[in-house]
Amino acid sequence: MEKKQVVIIGAGISGLLACKYCLSKGFDPIVFESQADIGGVWVKTVKNTRLQSFKGSFQFSDFPWPSSVTEDYPTQPQLLDYLKSYAVHFDLMNHIQFNSVVKGIEYLGPSLQETCPHGKWKVTVENSQSTQVHDADFVILCVGRFKDFPNVPEFDHGSGPEVFGGKVIHSMEYAAMDHDRAEEFVKGKRVVVVGFQKQALDIAMECSSINGTENPCTVVYRNNRWKLPDFCPWGIPLSYLYFNRFSELLVHKPGEGFLLGLLASILSPLRWGISKLVETHIKRKIPLAKFDMVPKSSFSKDLRSGLLSAISEDFFNRVETGSILLKRSPGFKFYKDGILIDGEIKPTQTDIVILATGFKGIQKLQNIFVSQDFRNFIARSPNFRVPLYRECIPPRIPQVAIIGFSESVSNLFTSEMRCRWVVGLLDGKFKLPSIKEMEKDISNWDKYMKEYGGEYHLRSSIFGLDIWYNDQLCKDMGWNHRRKNGMWDELFEPYGPMDYPNP
Numbered sequence: 001m002e003k004k005q006v007v008i009i010g011a012g013i014s015g016l017l018a019c020k021y022c023l024s025k026g027f028d029p030i031v032f033e034s035q036a037d038i039g040g041v042w043v044k045t046v047k048n049t050r051l052q053s054f055k056g057s058f059q060f061s062d063f064p065w066p067s068s069v070t071e072d073y074p075t076q077p078q079l080l081d082y083l084k085s086y087a088v089h090f091d092l093m094n095h096i097q098f099n100s101v102v103k104g105i106e107y108l109g110p111s112l113q114e115t116c117p118h119g120k121w122k123v124t125v126e127n128s129q130s131t132q133v134h135d136a137d138f139v140i141l142c143v144g145r146f147k148d149f150p151n152v153p154e155f156d157h158g159s160g161p162e163v164f165g166g167k168v169i170h171s172m173e174y175a176a177m178d179h180d181r182a183e184e185f186v187k188g189k190r191v192v193v194v195g196f197q198k199q200a201l202d203i204a205m206e207c208s209s210i211n212g213t214e215n216p217c218t219v220v221y222r223n224n225r226w227k228l229p230d231f232c233p234w235g236i237p238l239s240y241l242y243f244n245r246f247s248e249l250l251v252h253k254p255g256e257g258f259l260l261g262l263l264a265s266i267l268s269p270l271r272w273g274i275s276k277l278v279e280t281h282i283k284r285k286i287p288l289a290k291f292d293m294v295p296k297s298s299f300s301k302d303l304r305s306g307l308l309s310a311i312s313e314d315f316f317n318r319v320e321t322g323s324i325l326l327k328r329s330p331g332f333k334f335y336k337d338g339i340l341i342d343g344e345i346k347p348t349q350t351d352i353v354i355l356a357t358g359f360k361g362i363q364k365l366q367n368i369f370v371s372q373d374f375r376n377f378i379a380r381s382p383n384f385r386v387p388l389y390r391e392c393i394p395p396r397i398p399q400v401a402i403i404g405f406s407e408s409v410s411n412l413f414t415s416e417m418r419c420r421w422v423v424g425l426l427d428g429k430f431k432l433p434s435i436k437e438m439e440k441d442i443s444n445w446d447k448y449m450k451e452y453g454g455e456y457h458l459r460s461s462i463f464g465l466d467i468w469y470n471d472q473l474c475k476d477m478g479w480n481h482r483r484k485n486g487m488w489d490e491l492f493e494p495y496g497p498m499d500y501p502n503p
């Protein structure tokens with residue numbers, strides 16, 4: 001039987017994995033990548049950016065980090081080298097067309113309700129010479145969610161960047177600069193960074209290294225969040241508290257049975273206790289209380305909703321010594337010479353404002369579909385997360401998979417599991433359930449994400465329920481989902497990519 005023609009969009013980590021697993025099952029995929037190189041978000045980053053996932057959890061199951069990389073949290077160049085050697089080792093480069101932007105994908109085939117769709121996708125690709133249309137039986141979208149589509153705060157007319165005499169850029173533009181150029185851009189300037197997640201922290205650290213106390217970097221942010229100064233609270237690796245089967249028994253899980261539900265309810269005080277344990281460790285290591293920065297939400301909630309960022313202890317040294325100023329406020333306005341922070345009388349004079357305010361990943365994904373129906377399906381309304389069965393398949397869009405859209409403890413690990421599952425599906429190892437069943441499963445996960453992630457459920461984080469999630473993929477693929485030797489290890493040892501070698 002002739003193999004399906006698979007098109008993969010994006011050659012970041014997810015696209016590379018999708019390509020590798022397609023090849024391993026005899027498909028001949030074409031990968032379209034808009035950049036000139038592989039690596040996605042890792043091609044260009046702020047100079048001091050490194051992996052914030054532990055490298056043991058952020059590695060390919062069949063291609064470990066080389067022994068020359070001794071750091072637990074490798075730097076961006078190390079990560080890029082690792083990705084490149086993976087691509088060379090599995091001979092992926094010949095399948096990638098670089099500088100090729102997919103402008104849209106259009107489905108020509110039977111209606112959405114078909115249970116066994118057999119239409120074709122028309123994939124319109126633009127490069128510097130031409131625009132071409134490629135046919136595909138199946139499209140794997142690996143377009144990422146933290147790139148290309150910046151989230152820019154909105155301002156009333158007359159109080160936005162248009163009235164400001166200085167420069168306003170998004171963190172994406174700052175990260176895209178060569179490192180020398182970025183240094184030159186902020187050197188000797190008064191810089192305001194908006195946002196308080198990882199990108200904002202990296203940029204603020206960089207600005208304070210360059211400008212010191214002479215021109216402190218001001219960080220303006222809305223909400224206090226738990227930050228992790230290390231991954232070993234009170235000497236216990238975080239993975240033993242949140243990423244083993246025992247820790248997953250403490251939370252209600254999507255689609256759980258009566259007994260598991262009962263156990264999670266009985267054990268909920270322990271869940272609370274573990275969260276408090278980590279919180280006391282963090283408060284001991286970084287002076288959150290001193291700066292009135294203790295978050296209202298629990299550590300567990302921030303973790304499960306994907307809101308945790310690693311922070312260097314040096315960050316607060318710099319706050320203490322004055323090269324970083326922190327200002328919490330629900331909002332601010334621009335004026336000619338700077339910004340006026342809500343609740344303050346005196347304006348903050350500044351030369352540059354860097355908006356580290358994240359990305360509109362959902363919109364980016366939506367825009368790739370030509371059909372308005374499919375676009376509506378991806379984003380029903382601002383309050384709905386992208387509905388994906390097994391976080392991969394949009395039930396009402398035929399012959400498409402989306403990889404890399406929901407977050408986890410290690411996005412590489414998660415993307416690898418998903419690519420194996422999607423390729424297993426393509427290879428006929430298992431079938432999808434009905435649309436109704438898929439939607440029921442999605443709605444169970446919605447409930448879980450809303451309960452534990454609150455308003456941040458849109459990030460579709462499976463943090464802290466990684467094993468339960470991977471169990472489902474394994475069962476679908478016909479793998480044994482218990483990967484450890486013995487009951488003790490099964491219950492208490494953390495899980496990682498190396499627990500899932502190819503069968």
Ligand SMILES: Cc1cc2nc3c(=O)[nH]c(=O)nc-3n(C[C@H](O)[C@H](O)[C@H](O)COP(=O)(O)OP(=O)(O)OC[C@H]3O[C@@H](n4cnc5c(N)ncnc54)[C@H](O)[C@@H]3O)c2cc1C
Pocket residue numbers: 009010011012013014015032033034035038039040041042045049050051052053058100101102103142143144145146147368403404405408409410411412415
């Ligand atoms: C600075 C930074 C650091 C991070 N650190 C971590 C970390 O420590 N741990 C962790 O788990 N996660 C981390 N993340 C999350 C990160 O997004 C994932 O780790 C992972 O790299 C995502 O890979 P991806 O392939 O899914 O997406 P991306 O890396 O975004 O790749 C998507 C690719 O698709 C291409 N593309 C998009 N649209 C089109 C189109 N229309 N046509 C053709 N090509 C297209 C893009 O050019 C890009 O190359 C980090 C993210 C950022 C931004």
Ligand SMILES: NC(=O)c1ccc[n+]([C@@H]2O[C@H](COP(=O)([O-])OP(=O)(O)OC[C@H]3O[C@@H](n4cnc5c(N)ncnc54)[C@H](OP(=O)(O)O)[C@@H]3O)[C@@H](O)[C@H]2O)c1
Pocket residue numbers: 049050051052053146151152153154171194195196197198199200202221222223225309356357358359
């Ligand atoms: N490995 C690394 O070192 C590294 C480096 C950079 C990025 N990353 C990863 O890349 C991803 C993206 O990170 P990111 O920091 O760019 O984005 P992000 O995690 O989405 O954070 C966005 C920040 O902007 C704030 N924000 C959003 N809209 C705002 C508005 N209208 N006004 C004011 N503030 C607003 C948010 O505040 P609220 O919290 O109040 O919503 C939050 O602090 C994350 O997964 C992150 O972990 C990793």
